[in-house]
Amino acid sequence: MFISTMTHFLDPEGNIAKEMHKDGREHASFLALIVDAATKDYPPPKKSTDIRCLTKKCTGTIDIAIDTKEEEIRWRCIKCDEGGKISGWQGTKWDNRK
Numbered sequence: 001m002f003i004s005t006m007t008h009f010l011d012p013e014g015n016i017a018k019e020m021h022k023d024g025r026e027h028a029s030f031l032a033l034i035v036d037a038a039t040k041d042y043p044p045p046k047k048s049t050d051i052r053c054l055t056k057k058c059t060g061t062i063d064i065a066i067d068t069k070e071e072e073i074r075w076r077c078i079k080c081d082e083g084g085k086i087s088g089w090q091g092t093k094w095d096n097r098k
């Protein structure tokens with residue numbers, strides 16, 4: 001289970017911080033894809049995506065839901081059941097809400 005805060009991965013300009021090690025950057029890119037997909041039609045009741053799971057050798061894809069009360073994006077792999085919650089995504093460049 002990953003508890004992630006999107007803003008922790010960003011530099012002052014709102015981009016994924018370049019100084020991070022490779023795993024951190026990969027994780028940040030993964031979170032960015034999820035935030036982008038989750039906010040395209042907000043709030044999505046529950047949504048399947050073609051985002052690949054971040055678990056090594058897992059070929060599953062990610063399902064997304066949003067808890068509108070906490071404004072947390074929840075994600076879960078359909079195959080290995082890895083999952084997490086993302087907060088701090090509001091107002092980032094991947095937040096597509098109008």
Ligand SMILES: [Zn+2]
Nearest residue numbers: 053058077080
């Ligand atoms: Zn998986």
